Amino acid sequence: MIARIVVVPKPVVNDPQGVTVRQGLALLGFGEVTEVRVGKYIEVRLDATSERAARERVDAMCSRLLANHVIEDYHFELEHESKGAMR
Amino acid sequence: MIARIVVVPKPVVNDPQGVTVRQGLALLGFGEVTEVRVGKYIEVRLDATSERAARERVDAMCSRLLANHVIEDYHFELEHESKGAMR
Amino acid sequence: MKFGVVVFPGTWSDRDCGWVVDQVLGAHLQYLWHKDADLKGCDCIILPGGFAYGDYLRTGAIARFAPVMESIGEFADRGGLVWGICNGFQILCESGLLPGALIRNASLEYRCEWTNLVVERADLAFTSQCDEREVLRVPISHGEGSYFADPATLSRLEQNGQVVFRYCDVEGRVRPNSNPNGSLHNIAGIVNSRGNVLGMMPHPERCAEAELGGTDGLKLFRSVMHSAAQVLTA
């Protein structure tokens, strides 16, 4: 099973990185960009017996370690592994 | 339009963060995790006339600024904006 | 007086803190290994600076699950002195022993430079040798030292007087341009409501000897020594 987890700064938290990226894009001529937020993407491969079990475990990983609830929100998707390695 | 961009280290490239996070998860009792890769998640809101135009522009942003093609791969999804702010 | 200095993989101020405790202050020094839950009878636990577990994912995120942290939590509950410096402050926030979080510097750059700190609380075990409103010159060295807490937490901190140090100018004025990292309310250090757990981003162990550029940091170490002496005589 592969979990694709996205962790983003909460809206109330300053995101200087997002601001800087937007400015950088504007300098490069991407003036159409009105907002940028920068977060983390974490891909976790795990052994699990069922999707439900996996969901529970990944949720626990996120709330205990992968995201800090003071400053971050998270969500994730699960994917049954076809065969190959992770991208 | 909102673009949800994921930037990940190329599979052949060393990912020290991923390795360390996997060790951290193991310490916490998540021994079922066999692999972790850590990348960036970037959410960009932009004005675009069509999905095709948006796709082209976001692709240009990624290859010019958001991803370092020497060591990273990227992919993204586009979403027509419903209403509210970005998550 | 026995100081315990905790060592995680990736910690680097352990030896600097140890040097000050042992060689400058002349107090008892005990290094505490992160895998070891025994606090070995220490009276004050220092969580030093560094990049525990590389600060990968988030500063302090992995370190806070080390066995030693559980004992430190219990020790703090019993009123023991816990002092987080730089990475140690980040670990204390991650573990919930202090509120809030430390995020990326507003400049997005690492900053290693001298800062001025105004002492807001001189009645703590950590600051008893300082005067209230005194300005200390103490260096910082971090990439993620911008203090954040939600509005409710922040106002509670202010109301309870839990802000111990703020970045200021040489005269002690708290100004936006004396803020090196974008911390809310120029916060450089906070204490828990009980007053026994201090977290601060600046490095007092780097300014305990004149040849290193200043001795203001020594006041904090002396304060802890002094408070212990008081406890013993009381």
Next chain:
Amino acid sequence: MKLEDRNVDERRLREVALTADEYRVIVESLKRPPNDLELGMLGVLWSEHCSYKTSKALLRRLPSSGAAVLQGPGENAGAVSLGNGWAVVFKIESHNHPSAIEPYQGAATGVGGILRDVIAMGARPIALLDSLRFGPLPESRRHFDGVVAGIGGYGNCIGVPTVGGEVYFEDCYAQNPLVNAMCVGLVRANDLMRARAEGTGNKLLLVGADTGRDGIHGAAFASLELDEDSSQRRPAVQVGNPFLEKCLLEACMDLSLTDAVVAIQDLGAAGLTSSVAECAGRVPGAGAKIDVSRVPRRERGMTPYDVMLSESQERMLVVVRRGREADIERIFETWDLTSAVIGEVTNDGHLTVVDHKEQVARVPIQLLTEGAPLRRLVGLPPEPAPALDIDALPPPADIGAALLRMLASPNLCSRGPIIRRYDHMVGDATVIPPGGDAAMLRVKGTKIGIAMTTSCNARYCHLDANLGAQLAVAEAARNIIATGAQPLAITDCLNMANPDRPEVYWQLEETVSGMAQACRSLDLPIVSGNVSLYNESAGGAAIYPTPVIGMVGQIDDYDRRLQAGFKHEGDFVLLIGSSHNDLGGSEYLKVEHDMVAGRPPELDLARERAVGKLILTAARAGLIKTAHDCSDGGMLVALAECCLLGGIGMRGPALNPEPPLRIDAAFFGESPSRFIVSAPSRATPELQSLARRHHVEIALLGLTGGDALELEGQLKLTVQEMREAWEGGLGGPA
């Protein structure tokens, strides 16, 4: 031999960067064609980067011995005694090519690599320095930002302070930035290690990162010019893991607590192959046998070829006494490090590689380490540099305005925006922080101070390679002396263009001669170093010859150290040494007249020695409070820096040089062997007579004090005005 006998095609030879002639030598000495793995191993070890086949003969001309030298060239780093049982270990290394491709990771892994060289000597790294060259800003900002962030990213995380270095911006580096990193370590002289694989049957243990397919043929790549083709090799970029290296560092320090370790050797360019071969090559007759199947891997499907040539970072090879493996493994486990016994020391003089039971390669160690035929190239002097008609230069219209432009020049302005991104304090030992001349670290528990610097004005080297190299050595020594420390020894990094061009080879020869001459005259051995060739790109310019000099010095009582910035009001400010019309190659000529021309300043090594001796004598006698050497930008820029660093002005009479000395040369000329010192008024007569005794000129410039630099009727700028120009020179945050 005919091509068809070669068993390989030209493409394959190019890939392993071997010539047909070299291939012939291999076949002749093996008495058979090498198999593919053997060819790959020989290719990396015979690359310029590892074999020094072009420069080795020249490097022998460099003096490398001296009373204090404990270890000269040939080991992972040089070592010099400090007395009191302490030794200082140091080395500089280039990471130019990787940094051109991926500035952050290139610079970061450069720092990681040089740290491991010092760790391999059993020393604890105590400081880093970085010597950097970029094209002009703003075009080169991506390189500049990435490199500075990468050096900080690695050094800050591992907790070794970055205390010095230099940065220059020059057109010739636009396509070929230079990133040289120097590491200084400290060890008890008795605990100094040598990476020698002694003792048949002793075990080879690999520790640290898992091995991936990183940078295969990276060493060969570093020895080729950057061209179109390099984009194909891009996966050669490696990602550093400073956290892992920190654990490795601490574990290696713990190794000295046992007597189970025979040697430690880092894995750098050419990975396991080079590491094992070098380690065995230092012991006559020694060989090694390795089982690649025991090497912990990061990826599936790796071949013996991949494993032997991988350049994965953060790995070390430890030679362990037979039977003591468990003691060592226990130490590594404490730090959560993966280690594996991968082979053993033999006495057959061969490097034998097996995969499980099957032998996959067997090559004589000496063929790997010493077999590369030396290349004998021819040098031809290049076109002479454009002459400078100094009489055609108009005098400066407004000296103050010129000074402000000079202070804002990227080559002279404040390095604050870089320094503050580096942790330069961790370790509680930095007693002179970066920003002045040399930095200084104390040896804790003693009064010993270690001064350190890097130095090279490559514009001089471009105009005259020999003189430029001498000037680089002299300036490094002056930086050390300005802190009150005695220069001890050198590590050097020779950054050059393509030596196959006769002009470049000539530059290399002249550079080495110039260095050797200056080192002999100043009594400074070169104990370690590095050579980086082919720093030119197909379409782009060749770099200036850039022989970066890294130097360490010693002061027995760091309480007597000197710094550059003025300390107190009311002190006398004096210029020590004599000034000439030395405008050739100067920053003034570039900034004010947009010219790179003329001959570099003349250097009189006897005078250099005399001036240095005077400063050290005066410093020991407590006659001077501050000292700053005059270098790039000349006397007036040095004076302004004394004001800026101390936050105190200076006031003096107008300066009217006596002909033939020109006014522009007096202010901005770059005559070497000069210092600006400040002294308490009562010490000044003694200082003056001391100078006379040393036959050194001394001139009073004025008195410290106030908030401006003022020469009556000639120049008046407030320190604040100067600061604004000086601090803005790198164009906002780095």
